[in-house]
Amino acid sequence: MKTVRLYLRSMKMLMKCQLEYPFSFFLQTLAQLVMEGGEMMAVILIIDRFDRVNQWEAGDLFFFFGIMSVTFYLTECFGRGITGNFPYLIRTGQLDTILLRPRGVLTQVLCSAVDPRRITCIAVGTVSLIIGCNLARVQWTGLKVLAMAEAVLLGAVLILALFVIEAIFCIYSVKSVELVNALSYGGRSACEYPIDIYPRPLRILFTAIAPFALVLHVPAAYILGKPLYAWPEWTAFVCPLAGAVFFGLIYLAFQKAMRFYRSTGS
Amino acid sequence: MRSYLSAFRLRRKMELQYRGAMLGGIICQVVFGLILIALYRALYAGKPQTLPLQHVVTYVWLQQAFFRMLLASDPDLLDKIRSGSIAYDLCRPLNLYGFYYARIMAQKITGSLMRAVPMLLFASLLPEGWGISLPASLPALLLSLLALMLGLLCVSALENITMAFTMRTLDPRGIQAMLNLLMMTLSGNILPLTLFPDSWQKVITLLPYAQLLDAPIRLYTGDVPVGEAWRILLIQAVWIAVLIALGVWLWNRHQKRIVLQGG
Amino acid sequence: MSYIHVDHLQKTFIIRKKRETGRLLREKETVFALRDLSFVIEKGELVGYIGPNGAGKSTTVKILSGILTPDSGNVSVDGRIPWESRREHVRNIGVVFGQRMQLWWDVPILDSYGLLKEIYRIPDADYRQRLKELTEALQLENLLRTPLRQLSLGQRMRAELCGSLLHRPGLLFLDEPTIGLDAVSKLALRDFLRWENREHGTTILLTTHDMEDIAALCSRVMVLGHGQKLYDGDLPALLEKYDTSRTVTVRFEDPETMPALPEEASLSREGDLVKVVYAPGQIPTPEILEKLQQAGTIREMTIQPQNIDVLIAAMYREMDL
Incomplete structure (x- = not known):
């Protein structure tokens, strides 16, 4: 509970910091709109030109794009400390300052940044979701709402874990940090579209290794009423747990990396 | 002229130091390319288009290979402007516009060539429908290289203009x-x-x-035939002239202001 | 049992050399950051910790504050092993780096303090009382609502100190706290540190290159070089060993006066001033004074010990640092 309070308090303060430069903040928020708007425009143009992919129609495609966009940018907004700041903290030695305080390392890193500029990206994603629901005539039920909430929440956990890998790379001073981007940003780009349109190696990469398909696509397909691989209904609630499992594994690796960091110094 | 060249060389050396980072970047870019191609293949399977799929695949690889040229990012330079240590550069007997132009070009060329070559090699080894195809003809290749050079001049000029604006707002991120x-x-x-x-x-x-x-990619794939290449080159030339003129004018104005503030 | 116990502490770092051309693997080199370091600090002591750059000072501080694990040796601070119970341990320490800020740049410092209260879970009443006390002692009352970035360097340092002491640490590490400060800020800072040490019995370990800080604050000084402890004791005794020369400046009634002195002393004239440089070990000071008085009527005279930085440089030289 105290951790939540600490997080909220940090967020409040960091928001204040951002608003110290209102003009820059405004421009950057606008820039985010241009970015995510561009991405969504690509989806619109693709649908305009190709109509559909396999069994997925326009509404479905908007829904898949929307759920990924909302999940990814909610994470980037509220988890900015981990998704954006972490390697920087390690390289500049600010991780030492964090170690000097009586709180968990990940908690403090999470509390170190917020990115309210992403609000426009989240808005674009939401618009896409609404368009998708309308076109695909989604009938909302309590269970579907639950599946959606679970997918977004565990999707966020999965994305955070992917960025923690980047921090681990940094601690071992691996130079090829961009490699992780293939999983995080690559996963976002690939999984804006349903996983089953891709050839097997990509399907394996984003199902078994970075399980975006399990966390987001299985519940999304269930909500759209076109179950992925014709899997039974309950999988829509169980598969997203892969995100939590993934986070757990990465957390263990992170603990090990911290022990390494503390034995080698910076 | 020599000092601009040395700005260029120094920057290239800095880029070359990050070989490990480069390898990671190449792999990441390759994965992105494969994802996009897989997507377009699935789309084409449902509804073929008049534009051949192979052209789209080639387009994707060339875009990914030269991706670095697109990014406007010289964090060093931006930090310099923000922290005010640009004052050192202002003291040097140089035309700042030319100096930074050389720097930006150097970063774009070295940052992307080192990545582009291995990536294109990899892409050429992939099977038909996944890999990059050869240029439409030899003249097409030569013209596309020329267009790439002109395009580079054009984009560097554009970036230099942002730099000039940066000196004004001090917070370049937006x-x-x-x-x-x-x-x-x-x-x-x-x-x-x-x-x-x-x-x-x-x-x-x-x-x-x-x-x-x-523009260069269209020449490479033959979407724009060799006979019509002059139109592309003309557009590029006009932009280069306009953007450089605008850039020089802006820098001169801002430089004066900074010198005044420094007193 | 003493407050801080350091026993045969050892720490090595592996440095990877730059790859030589033609070599596939990079060579590695093991560097001793600390070798066999032992010392004891009692509660309430104010200890200066000096040594040239790279001597192992910050490695020691990092180990004592629990963010670095040593290769071998025992350390206990207040009965705890720092790196084994990091969270409990850091609750009781405060750290100030002269060149790194822990407060948030763009918000009023009061907001930063509010967040630190949350991080250290300081009870409300305790926080209010401590904040009042510290802001008075550091004269921060009028600055609490100002963002950190608008403060001067001296004000910022005071704000940092306040932030590191809010949770009432029993042990405070200071790393070059006066670096870059003007004379007034330096003196104020030293006054405050003395006050905090006296009032709350806070144990302070001060790492610095500013010998005046040490002279003004520390009853005890430790010298570190090449990862080893080279001296541990009081500062005057240390200086005496290396204090090899004095300068006496004299103005005589008759500007033409030239005293007769032993050969070991060097004599020079600058305008109507006579300057004598001698080693107290060779010629006792009273003998010099006597000779000067015999030479003529003295209008004015000053005796200067050697500059403290020169002494330390001489000491580092002798210890081959």
Whole structure:
């Protein structure tokens, strides 16, 4: 509970910091709109030109794009400390300052940044979701709402874990940090579209290794009423747990990396 | 002239130091390329288009290979401006516009060539339908290289203008981000410009953003035949002239202001 | 049992050399950051910790504050092993780096303090009382609502100190706290540190290159070089060993006066001033004074010990650092 309070308090303060430069903040928020708007425009143009992919129609495609966009940018907004700041903290030695305080390392890193500029990206994603629901005539039920909430929440956990890998790379001073981007940003780009349109190696990469398909696509397909691989209904609630499992594994690796960091110094 | 060349060389040396980072970057870019191609293959399987799939695949690889040229990012320089240590550069007996032009060009060329060559090699080894195809003809290849050079001059000039604005606002992130993103969408990186609706293409290909990669790629694949290449080169030349003139004017104005403030 | 116990502490770092051309693997080199370091500090002591750059000072501080694990040796601070119970341990320490800020740049410092209260879970009443006390002692009352970035360097340092002491640490590490400060800020800072040490019995370990800080604050000084302890004791005794020369400046009634002195002393004239440089070990000071008085009527005279930085440089030289 105290951790939540600490997080909220940090967020409040960091928001204040951002608003110290209102003009820059405004421009950057606008820039985010241009970015995510561009991405969504690509989806619109693709649908305009190709109509559909396999069994997925326009509404479905908007829904898949929307759920990924909302999940990814909610994470980037509220988890900015981990998704954006972490390697920087390690390289500049600010991780030492964090170690000097009586709180968990990940908690403090999470509390170190917020990115309210992403609000426009989240808005674009939401618009896409609404368009998708309308076109695909989604009938909302309590269970579907639950599946959606679970997918977004565990999707966020999965994305955070992917960025923690980047921090681990940094601690071992691996130079090829961009490699992780293939999983995080690559996963976002690939999984804006349903996983089953891709050839097997990509399907394996984003199902078994970075399980975006399990966390987001299985519940999304269930909500759209076109179950992925014709899997039974309950999988829509169980598969997203892969995100939590993934986070757990990465957390263990992170603990090990911290022990390494503390034995080698910076 | 020599000092501009040495600015260029220094920058190249700095880029070369990050070999490990480069390898990671190449693999990441390859994965992105494969994802996009897989997507377009699935789309084409449902509804084939008049534009051959192989052209789209080639377009994607060339975009990914030269991706670095698109990014407007010289964090050193931006830090310099923000922290005020640009004052050192102002003290040097140089034309600042030329100095930074050389720097930006160097970063774009070295940052991307080192990545582009291995990536294109890899892409040429992939089977038909996944890999890059050969240029339409030898003249097409030569013309596309020329267009790439002109495109580079054009985009560096554009970036130099952002730099001039940076000196004014002191917080470059907004303008920087905006330029980067316009670049990504309007240069054909997110979706090949050749897949945009035809009426849009007529306008977008005239903008400076399309000059860097889209124009040379169209020449390479033969979407624009050799006989019509002069139109592309003319557009590029006009942009270069306009953007450099505007850039020089802006820098001169800002430089004076900074000198005054420094007193 | 003493407050801080350091026993045969050892720490090595592996440095990877730059790859030589033609070599596939990079060579590695093991460097001793600390070798066999032992010392004891009692509660309430104010200890200066000096040594040239790279001597192992910050490695020691990092180990004592629990963010670095040593290769071998025992350390206990207040009965705890720092790196084994990091969270409990850091609750009781405060750290100030002269060149790194822990407060948030763009918000009023009061907001930063509010967040630190949350991080250290300081009870409300305790926080209010401590904040009042510290802001008075550091004269921060009028600055609490100012963002950190608008403060001067001296004000910022005071704000940092306040932030590191809010949770009432029993042990305070200071790393070059006076670096870059003007004379007034330096003196104020030293006054405050003396006050905090006296009032709350806070144990302070001060790492610095500013010998005046040490002279003004520390009853005890430890010298570190090449990862080893080279001296541990009081500062005057240390200086005496290396204090090899004095300068006496004299103005005589008759500007033409030239005293006769032993050969070991060097004599020079600058305008109507006579300057004598001698080693007290060779010629006792009273003998010099006597000779000067015999030479003529003295209008004015000053005796200067050697500059403290020169002494330390001489000491580092002799210890081959």
